Amino acid sequence: MERAAHLIELRDVTKVYKTGxxxxxxxxxxxxxxxxxxxxxxxxxxxSGKSTLMNILGCLDRPTAGTYVLAGxxxxxxxxxxxxxxxxxxxxxxxxxxxxxxRTSALENVELPLVYRGVSTRxxxxxxKSALDKVGLGSRLDHxxxxxSGGQQQRVAIARALVGEPKVIFADEPTGNLxxxxxxxxxxxxxxxxxxxxxxxxxxxxxxxxxYASRVIVVKDGLVLSDVRQTPKPxxxxxxxxxxxxxxx
Numbered sequence: 001m002e003r004a005a006h007l008i009e010l011r012d013v014t015k016v017y018k019t020g021x022x023x024x025x026x027x028x029x030x031x032x033x034x035x036x037x038x039x040x041x042x043x044x045x046x047x048s049g050k051s052t053l054m055n056i057l058g059c060l061d062r063p064t065a066g067t068y069v070l071a072g073x074x075x076x077x078x079x080x081x082x083x084x085x086x087x088x089x090x091x092x093x094x095x096x097x098x099x100x101x102x103r104t105s106a107l108e109n110v111e112l113p114l115v116y117r118g119v120s121t122r123x124x125x126x127x128x129k130s131a132l133d134k135v136g137l138g139s140r141l142d143h144x145x146x147x148x149s150g151g152q153q154q155r156v157a158i159a160r161a162l163v164g165e166p167k168v169i170f171a172d173e174p175t176g177n178l179x180x181x182x183x184x185x186x187x188x189x190x191x192x193x194x195x196x197x198x199x200x201x202x203x204x205x206x207x208x209x210x211x212y213a214s215r216v217i218v219v220k221d222g223l224v225l226s227d228v229r230q231t232p233k234p235x236x237x238x239x240x241x242x243x244x245x246x247x248x249x
Contacts, residue, residue: 006069007167007199008034008057013066013076015052015222026052027063028222034201036167039194039232041213042203049222051172054203058091058170059083071167088116092161092169096176098153100145100160106132107141110160117164131159135189151182158189162198169193171202175209187212188235 015027026049034040044050055061056068059075062083068076071090075083087093100109110128119127132138135155145153154174161169171190175183190200191212202213210216211233218226 006033007036007071008032008201009067009069010056011067011069013056013063013068015049015056015061016064025222027056029066030219030222030224032217032224032227034199036199037194037197038215039190039200039213040202040215040217041210042201042217042219043205043207043210044219044225045205048219050203050219052222053219054170054172054201057201058093059086088113088164090167092164092166094154094157094161094169094171094174096173098145098150098157098177100153100156102145105142105144106137106148106156106159109145109156110163113160113164127163128159131163132156134162135159149182150178151185154178154182154186155189158186158193162193166198168199168201171200173203173205175204175206183209184212184235185237188237191232191235 010030010032013027013030014025017024017026030053042050042053052061056063059070059078062078063076066076067074070086073086075086078086101112107125107128110131111124114124114127129138129141132141135158137152137155137159140148140152145156148156158169175186178186187209190202194200194214200213202209204210212235213230214232215227215229217224
Protein backbone atom coordinates (compact mmCIF):
# COMPACT_ATOMS: atom_id res chain seq x y z
CA MET A 1 0.00 0.00 0.00
CA GLU A 2 1.35 3.43 -0.94
CA ARG A 3 2.13 5.65 2.03
CA ALA A 4 -0.07 8.74 2.31
CA ALA A 5 1.76 11.99 1.57
CA HIS A 6 2.68 14.27 4.43
CA LEU A 7 0.70 17.48 4.64
CA ILE A 8 3.87 19.59 4.79
CA GLU A 9 7.35 18.42 3.82
CA LEU A 10 10.49 20.53 3.51
CA ARG A 11 13.63 18.93 2.10
CA ASP A 12 16.94 20.76 2.57
CA VAL A 13 15.37 24.20 2.13
CA THR A 14 17.64 27.23 2.06
CA LYS A 15 16.85 30.91 1.72
CA VAL A 16 19.49 33.47 0.83
CA TYR A 17 18.87 37.21 0.71
CA LYS A 18 21.25 39.54 -1.08
CA THR A 19 21.92 43.11 0.03
CA GLY A 20 24.36 44.54 -2.45
CA UNK A 21 27.37 42.19 -2.39
CA UNK A 22 26.40 40.72 0.97
CA UNK A 23 24.54 37.41 1.22
CA UNK A 24 22.47 36.59 4.27
CA UNK A 25 21.59 32.92 4.69
CA UNK A 26 18.28 33.06 6.57
CA UNK A 27 17.68 29.30 6.23
CA UNK A 28 20.66 26.97 5.92
CA UNK A 29 19.12 23.64 4.94
CA UNK A 30 15.90 22.91 6.82
CA UNK A 31 14.15 19.57 6.50
CA UNK A 32 10.96 18.78 8.40
CA UNK A 33 7.62 17.05 8.12
CA UNK A 34 4.28 18.20 9.58
CA UNK A 35 1.31 15.86 9.52
CA UNK A 36 -2.36 16.80 9.23
CA UNK A 37 -3.88 17.82 12.54
CA UNK A 38 -0.63 18.67 14.32
CA UNK A 39 -0.37 21.78 16.48
CA UNK A 40 3.19 23.03 16.04
CA UNK A 41 4.85 25.98 17.77
CA UNK A 42 7.92 27.49 16.08
CA UNK A 43 10.29 29.36 18.37
CA UNK A 44 13.63 31.11 18.04
CA UNK A 45 15.45 34.35 18.84
CA UNK A 46 15.34 37.39 16.58
CA UNK A 47 17.26 36.63 13.40
CA SER A 48 16.98 32.87 13.89
CA GLY A 49 15.12 32.29 10.62
CA LYS A 50 11.74 31.45 12.14
CA SER A 51 9.94 34.26 10.29
CA THR A 52 11.57 33.24 7.01
CA LEU A 53 10.52 29.65 7.67
CA MET A 54 6.94 30.78 8.34
CA ASN A 55 6.90 32.86 5.14
CA ILE A 56 8.00 29.89 3.07
CA LEU A 57 5.57 27.49 4.76
CA GLY A 58 2.79 30.05 4.21
CA CYS A 59 3.65 30.44 0.50
CA LEU A 60 4.50 34.10 1.08
CA ASP A 61 8.03 33.51 -0.20
CA ARG A 62 9.92 30.88 -2.16
CA PRO A 63 13.07 29.01 -1.10
CA THR A 64 16.37 29.68 -2.83
CA ALA A 65 17.00 25.95 -2.97
CA GLY A 66 15.39 22.77 -1.72
CA THR A 67 11.89 21.35 -2.02
CA TYR A 68 8.59 22.26 -0.38
CA VAL A 69 5.61 19.96 -0.85
CA LEU A 70 2.25 21.11 0.55
CA ALA A 71 -0.79 18.83 0.47
CA GLY A 72 0.84 16.76 -2.25
CA UNK A 73 1.77 19.74 -4.43
CA UNK A 74 5.30 20.96 -5.14
CA UNK A 75 5.14 24.66 -4.33
CA UNK A 76 8.86 25.50 -4.26
CA UNK A 77 8.90 26.82 -7.80
CA UNK A 78 5.33 28.08 -8.20
CA UNK A 79 4.67 31.44 -9.79
CA UNK A 80 3.30 34.30 -7.70
CA UNK A 81 -0.17 33.69 -9.10
CA UNK A 82 0.00 30.00 -8.23
CA UNK A 83 1.23 30.78 -4.72
CA UNK A 84 -1.65 33.22 -4.26
CA UNK A 85 -4.09 30.51 -5.32
CA UNK A 86 -2.66 28.07 -2.78
CA UNK A 87 -2.84 30.70 -0.03
CA UNK A 88 -6.46 31.40 -0.90
CA UNK A 89 -7.64 27.80 -1.14
CA UNK A 90 -5.48 25.82 1.31
CA UNK A 91 -4.16 28.20 3.96
CA UNK A 92 -5.49 30.57 6.61
CA UNK A 93 -3.54 33.31 8.40
CA UNK A 94 -3.79 34.95 11.81
CA UNK A 95 -1.52 37.85 12.78
CA UNK A 96 -0.56 39.70 15.94
CA UNK A 97 -2.18 42.95 14.76
CA UNK A 98 -5.57 41.38 13.80
CA UNK A 99 -5.66 43.27 10.44
CA UNK A 100 -9.41 43.91 10.58
CA UNK A 101 -11.18 46.63 8.58
CA UNK A 102 -12.02 49.28 11.18
CA ARG A 103 -15.41 50.45 9.90
CA THR A 104 -16.61 47.01 8.87
CA SER A 105 -18.68 44.57 10.93
CA ALA A 106 -17.31 41.29 12.23
CA LEU A 107 -19.49 39.45 9.73
CA GLU A 108 -18.22 41.48 6.79
CA ASN A 109 -14.60 41.13 7.92
CA VAL A 110 -14.99 37.36 7.98
CA GLU A 111 -16.75 37.30 4.61
CA LEU A 112 -13.89 39.13 2.88
CA PRO A 113 -11.78 36.12 1.77
CA LEU A 114 -14.86 34.61 0.13
CA VAL A 115 -15.46 37.80 -1.86
CA TYR A 116 -12.13 37.20 -3.61
CA ARG A 117 -13.25 33.67 -4.44
CA GLY A 118 -16.46 34.88 -6.05
CA VAL A 119 -18.69 33.08 -3.54
CA SER A 120 -22.33 34.17 -3.64
CA THR A 121 -23.62 36.65 -1.07
CA ARG A 122 -25.94 34.13 0.58
CA UNK A 123 -23.23 31.48 0.93
CA UNK A 124 -20.68 34.03 2.15
CA UNK A 125 -23.01 35.17 4.91
CA UNK A 126 -23.88 31.62 5.99
CA UNK A 127 -20.26 30.52 6.12
CA UNK A 128 -19.14 33.68 7.95
CA LYS A 129 -21.89 33.24 10.57
CA SER A 130 -20.84 29.63 11.07
CA ALA A 131 -17.18 30.62 11.50
CA LEU A 132 -18.07 33.30 14.04
CA ASP A 133 -20.22 30.80 15.93
CA LYS A 134 -17.20 28.48 16.15
CA VAL A 135 -15.13 31.17 17.84
CA GLY A 136 -17.89 32.16 20.27
CA LEU A 137 -18.95 35.39 18.57
CA GLY A 138 -22.29 34.43 17.07
CA SER A 139 -23.90 37.29 19.01
CA ARG A 140 -21.41 39.90 17.78
CA LEU A 141 -21.98 39.72 14.02
CA ASP A 142 -22.75 43.42 13.53
CA HIS A 143 -20.07 44.81 15.85
CA UNK A 144 -17.13 46.72 14.43
CA UNK A 145 -13.59 46.17 15.79
CA UNK A 146 -13.91 49.29 17.98
CA UNK A 147 -16.86 47.64 19.75
CA UNK A 148 -14.90 44.48 20.52
CA SER A 149 -12.17 43.67 23.02
CA GLY A 150 -8.70 42.67 21.82
CA GLY A 151 -9.47 39.01 22.41
CA GLN A 152 -12.74 39.26 20.49
CA GLN A 153 -10.95 40.99 17.61
CA GLN A 154 -8.47 38.13 17.45
CA ARG A 155 -11.36 35.66 17.42
CA VAL A 156 -12.81 37.53 14.43
CA ALA A 157 -9.40 37.21 12.75
CA ILE A 158 -9.39 33.47 13.47
CA ALA A 159 -12.93 33.16 12.07
CA ARG A 160 -11.74 34.96 8.93
CA ALA A 161 -8.96 32.38 8.61
CA LEU A 162 -11.46 29.56 9.15
CA VAL A 163 -14.10 30.68 6.66
CA GLY A 164 -12.12 29.43 3.68
CA GLU A 165 -12.01 25.92 5.20
CA PRO A 166 -8.18 25.76 5.20
CA LYS A 167 -6.06 22.69 5.75
CA VAL A 168 -3.50 24.76 7.66
CA ILE A 169 -3.71 27.91 9.79
CA PHE A 170 -0.50 29.90 10.22
CA ALA A 171 -0.54 32.12 13.30
CA ASP A 172 2.24 34.70 13.68
CA GLU A 173 2.53 35.84 17.34
CA PRO A 174 -1.29 35.72 17.67
CA THR A 175 -1.21 36.47 21.40
CA GLY A 176 1.34 39.29 21.20
CA ASN A 177 -1.26 42.03 21.76
CA LEU A 178 -3.34 40.15 24.33
CA UNK A 179 -3.27 39.87 28.09
CA UNK A 180 -2.44 36.55 29.74
CA UNK A 181 -6.02 35.41 30.39
CA UNK A 182 -7.19 36.25 26.87
CA UNK A 183 -4.09 34.57 25.42
CA UNK A 184 -5.07 31.32 27.13
CA UNK A 185 -8.59 31.59 25.70
CA UNK A 186 -7.17 32.02 22.20
CA UNK A 187 -4.87 29.02 22.71
CA UNK A 188 -7.90 27.01 23.80
CA UNK A 189 -9.53 27.88 20.50
CA UNK A 190 -6.45 26.78 18.56
CA UNK A 191 -6.41 23.50 20.48
CA UNK A 192 -10.06 22.96 19.63
CA UNK A 193 -9.38 23.66 15.94
CA UNK A 194 -6.51 21.19 16.05
CA UNK A 195 -8.79 18.51 17.45
CA UNK A 196 -11.15 19.15 14.53
CA UNK A 197 -8.37 18.19 12.11
CA UNK A 198 -6.97 21.59 11.13
CA UNK A 199 -3.19 21.85 11.26
CA UNK A 200 -1.91 24.80 13.32
CA UNK A 201 1.56 26.27 12.85
CA UNK A 202 2.18 29.04 15.36
CA UNK A 203 5.21 31.33 15.67
CA UNK A 204 5.80 32.61 19.20
CA UNK A 205 8.66 33.87 21.34
CA UNK A 206 6.79 32.99 24.53
CA UNK A 207 7.64 29.58 26.06
CA UNK A 208 4.40 29.56 28.09
CA UNK A 209 2.40 29.87 24.85
CA UNK A 210 4.40 27.09 23.20
CA UNK A 211 3.34 24.79 26.07
CA TYR A 212 -0.14 24.59 24.53
CA ALA A 213 1.19 23.04 21.31
CA SER A 214 1.77 19.33 20.81
CA ARG A 215 5.15 19.93 19.16
CA VAL A 216 7.79 22.64 19.53
CA ILE A 217 10.36 23.38 16.82
CA VAL A 218 13.22 25.68 17.84
CA VAL A 219 15.09 27.46 15.04
CA LYS A 220 18.53 29.05 15.40
CA ASP A 221 20.99 30.34 12.80
CA GLY A 222 18.74 29.15 9.98
CA LEU A 223 18.63 25.54 11.19
CA VAL A 224 16.28 23.42 13.25
CA LEU A 225 17.98 23.30 16.64
CA SER A 226 15.40 20.99 18.25
CA ASP A 227 12.09 19.36 17.37
CA VAL A 228 10.24 17.95 20.36
CA ARG A 229 6.78 16.44 20.72
CA GLN A 230 5.08 17.02 24.03
CA THR A 231 1.83 16.59 25.89
CA PRO A 232 0.14 19.96 25.40
CA LYS A 233 -0.92 21.96 28.40
CA PRO A 234 -4.74 22.13 28.40
CA UNK A 235 -6.03 25.66 27.90
CA UNK A 236 -9.11 27.07 29.60
CA UNK A 237 -12.19 27.12 27.35
CA UNK A 238 -13.35 30.31 25.69
CA UNK A 239 -15.24 32.63 28.00
CA UNK A 240 -18.69 33.77 27.00
CA UNK A 241 -18.66 36.98 24.98
CA UNK A 242 -18.74 39.96 27.32
CA UNK A 243 -21.13 42.81 26.67
CA UNK A 244 -19.76 45.16 24.05
CA UNK A 245 -18.61 48.60 25.23
CA UNK A 246 -20.91 51.51 24.59
CA UNK A 247 -20.05 53.39 21.41
CA UNK A 248 -18.46 56.80 22.03
CA UNK A 249 -20.73 59.76 21.52
